[in-house]
Amino acid sequence: MILQVQDLSVSFGDIxxxxxxxxxxxRGRTLGIVGESGSGKSVSSLAVLGLHRDAAxxxxxxxxxxxxxxxxxxxxxxxxxxxxxxxxxxPLSSLHPFYTVGEQIAEAYRLHRRTSRKVARERAVEMLxxxxxxxxxxxxxxxxxxxxxxxxxxxxxxxxLACEPDLLIADEPTTALDVTVQAQILxxxxxxxxxxxxxxxxxxxxxxxxxxxxxxxxxxxxxxxxEHARSRAVFKDTRHPYTRGLLDSAPGAVQExxxxxxxIPGSPPSPLEPPSGCRFHPRCPSAMEVCAAERPAxxxxxxxxxxxxxxVTL
Amino acid sequence: MTLYLLRRLGAVAAILLVICAVTxxxxxxxxxxxxxQACGKxxxxxxxxxxxxxxxxxxxxxxxxxxxxxxxxAGRTLAAGVECGFPCLGFSYQNxxxxxxxxxxxxxxxxxxxxxxxxxxxVIGLSVGVISALRRGSALDRTLMVTTLTSASLPVYFVAxxxxxxxxxxxxxxxxxxxxxxxxxxxxxxxxLILPWVTLAALYAAMYARLSRAQMIETMAEPYIRTARAKGxxxxxxxxxxxxxxxxxxxxxxxxxxxxxxLAGAMITETVFGxxxxxxxxxDGIVKADQPVILGTTLLAAFFIVLxxxxxxxxxxxxxxxVRYS
Numbered sequence: 039m040i041l042q043v044q045d046l047s048v049s050f051g052d053i054x055x056x057x058x059x060x061x062x063x064x065r066g067r068t069l070g071i072v073g074e075s076g077s078g079k080s081v082s083s084l085a086v087l088g089l090h091r092d093a094a095x096x097x098x099x100x101x102x103x104x105x106x107x108x109x110x111x112x113x114x115x116x117x118x119x120x121x122x123x124x125x126x127x128x129p130l131s132s133l134h135p136f137y138t139v140g141e142q143i144a145e146a147y148r149l150h151r152r153t154s155r156k157v158a159r160e161r162a163v164e165m166l167x168x169x170x171x172x173x174x175x176x177x178x179x180x181x182x183x184x185x186x187x188x189x190x191x192x193x194x195x196x197x198x199l200a201c202e203p204d205l206l207i208a209d210e211p212t213t214a215l216d217v218t219v220q221a222q223i224l225x226x227x228x229x230x231x232x233x234x235x236x237x238x239x240x241x242x243x244x245x246x247x248x249x250x251x252x253x254x255x256x257x258x259x260x261x262x263x264x265e266h267a268r269s270r271a272v273f274k275d276t277r278h279p280y281t282r283g284l285l286d287s288a289p290g291a292v293q294e295x296x297x298x299x300x301x302i303p304g305s306p307p308s309p310l311e312p313p314s315g316c317r318f319h320p321r322c323p324s325a326m327e328v329c330a331a332e333r334p335a336x337x338x339x340x341x342x343x344x345x346x347x348x349x350v351t352l
Numbered sequence: 353m354t355l356y357l358l359r360r361l362g363a364v365a366a367i368l369l370v371i372c373a374v375t376x377x378x379x380x381x382x383x384x385x386x387x388x389q390a391c392g393k394x395x396x397x398x399x400x401x402x403x404x405x406x407x408x409x410x411x412x413x414x415x416x417x418x419x420x421x422x423x424x425x426a427g428r429t430l431a432a433g434v435e436c437g438f439p440c441l442g443f444s445y446q447n448x449x450x451x452x453x454x455x456x457x458x459x460x461x462x463x464x465x466x467x468x469x470x471x472x473x474x475v476i477g478l479s480v481g482v483i484s485a486l487r488r489g490s491a492l493d494r495t496l497m498v499t500t501l502t503s504a505s506l507p508v509y510f511v512a513x514x515x516x517x518x519x520x521x522x523x524x525x526x527x528x529x530x531x532x533x534x535x536x537x538x539x540x541x542x543x544x545l546i547l548p549w550v551t552l553a554a555l556y557a558a559m560y561a562r563l564s565r566a567q568m569i570e571t572m573a574e575p576y577i578r579t580a581r582a583k584g585x586x587x588x589x590x591x592x593x594x595x596x597x598x599x600x601x602x603x604x605x606x607x608x609x610x611x612x613x614x615l616a617g618a619m620i621t622e623t624v625f626g627x628x629x630x631x632x633x634x635x636d637g638i639v640k641a642d643q644p645v646i647l648g649t650t651l652l653a654a655f656f657i658v659l660x661x662x663x664x665x666x667x668x669x670x671x672x673x674x675v676r677y678s
Binding site: 087089115116117118119120123124126128131132133134135136138145146149150181183194197198 | 574575576578579580581582583584585586587594597598601671672673674
């Protein structure tokens with residue numbers, strides 16, 4: 039395991055946003071973290087990079103043998119961009135408007151590898167070529183506003199991968215893009231992953247994305263783990279009613295339900311006033327009395343599920 | 353780009369012409385007769401009429417205006433055969449000197465005042481703003497913001513008086529400001545200008561601090577700042593290279609116009625400190641209804657502001673790559 043996260047909790051003041059989540063990812067493998075907005079998936083991944091400046095992070099985050107929770111800021115900074123990299127949802131606002139994309143790619147490379155400007159600039163051009171940007175030398179001298187959405191996300195990927203990190207965290211990298219471009223970006227990530235043996239954490243609310251590229255899936259709800267298993271098991275042997283709901287509400291499931299999308303009723307819980315017991319119980323079609331009273335334990339060895347229905351046939 | 357520049361310069365000329373016309377008309381309708389002033393108190397009505405004719409004041413206003421505008425570019429001959437060379441802004445009624453010479457004579461003082469104060473307020477204002485933004489909500493931030501709000505609310509003449517009282521009267525740290533040319537004695541130049549600089553800077557630094565704080569807070573919340581941190585950059589690089597670079601862009605606009613306005617004289621500051629600048633000249637012109645001086649100083653101020661605006665727009669194309677003129 040290049041990354042092993044144990045019992046991670048993240049709070050902002052009195053508000054707990056992530057509550058005891060564990061996951062890990064190996065080199066060359068992809069972990070998909072799935073959940074609605076506010077489920078804590080982005081917060082968890084930002085915690086791995088130490089990018090929460092005013093949050094209390096507890097638990098354990100071990101990256102390649104190094105404990106990161108409580109580590110000095112400088113230690114985390116050295117890892118960021120060099121061994122752990124991240125790409126974000128909206129490449130337009132995630133790229134600086136005043137610097138050329140070449141400068142932005144070269145910047146981190148130059149810092150972490152202590153190279154000259156010239157070498158770093160060459161590296162930027164090389165990376166742009168690698169992520170499939172035509173005329174990379176010319177394009178390196180242009181600003182982000184001259185690129186299309188998909189091209190910008192390629193630039194972000196080039197920037198993230200310039201220092202050859204071991205771990206890439208992709209936070210909804212295709213959400214802001216056209217469907218056809220989405221597929222290209224996912225293919226690009228998969229290709230580079232295969233070439234370099236990169237560990238990838240793919241954060242998304244889109245089960246279609248997860249089904250395509252994830253080896254393992256972590257389903258989060260209200261800051262907690264709902265279901266966690268190998269990708270195939272999650273799709274074929276769905277155990278948690280929330281995961282079930284997510285699968286049924288995906289557009290791919292339309293045919294089975296006679297042309298109508300089946301949405302999960304209600305809305306995600308507010309971290310300000312989380313529901314008692316199982317956080318999904320107010321929206322759960324199979325809720326029982328115990329669900330409102332007790333928090334379900336996360337049970338199972340390979341296929342972990344936090345549901346009072348475990349053992350009961352769905 | 354060339355076309356854009358030509359179009360903008362054309363607009364500059366048009367704006368100046370309009371300002372000139374408006375100022376001209378305002379002072380034409382003001383009930384004060386320059387002929388009476390020029391002639392003196394003991395003049396007979398016949399003599400006043402003579403003077404009026406000599407000065408061309410009996411001609412229609414548009415004719416006078418036309419002569420004035422032509423004079424700016426080509427020079428003209430004034431009453432009693434006095435030659436007024438290019439660029440002719442007329443003669444001051446009060447001291448019978450060409451307005452242009454008066455302006456040139458005073459420009460050094462106003463420029464010294466404006467540049468020095470601007471350097472001071474930029475350094476103080478931006479530092480305070482950035483520190484406040486980075487320490488948002490802290491006791492330091494609150495203290496600085498209350499201080500700047502107070503400083504921005506105090507009238508210039510009040511701050512000037514306070515400074516004079518403490519620095520000159522009570523402690524005797526500084527001499528009473530008396531303008532010395534930079535070329536003459538740089539040390540005396542600076543020590544005499546410290547109080548006026550501080551006076552002006554106190555007001556502007558406070559406004560710039562509040563503005564840059566707001567800009568900085570907004571910028572530091574941008575996703576590209578998160579990207580910069582995710583790249584593992586040092587926090588100081590994130591703040592200066594990525595944060596401040598974007599945050600100062602709108603401040604450039606305001607700075608250009610503020611500086612442009614001040615170059616043509618800070619009327620209150622110059623008057624309180626008795627500095628012989630253009631602001632002081634304008635003040636004297638207004639008090640004495642010296643129409644050519646008022647027109648001249650107004651035009652100069654308009655010229656600087658309009659020019660500053662144009663420069664700001666051109667600078668923008670350099671600092672913000674998204675801006676392209678065509």
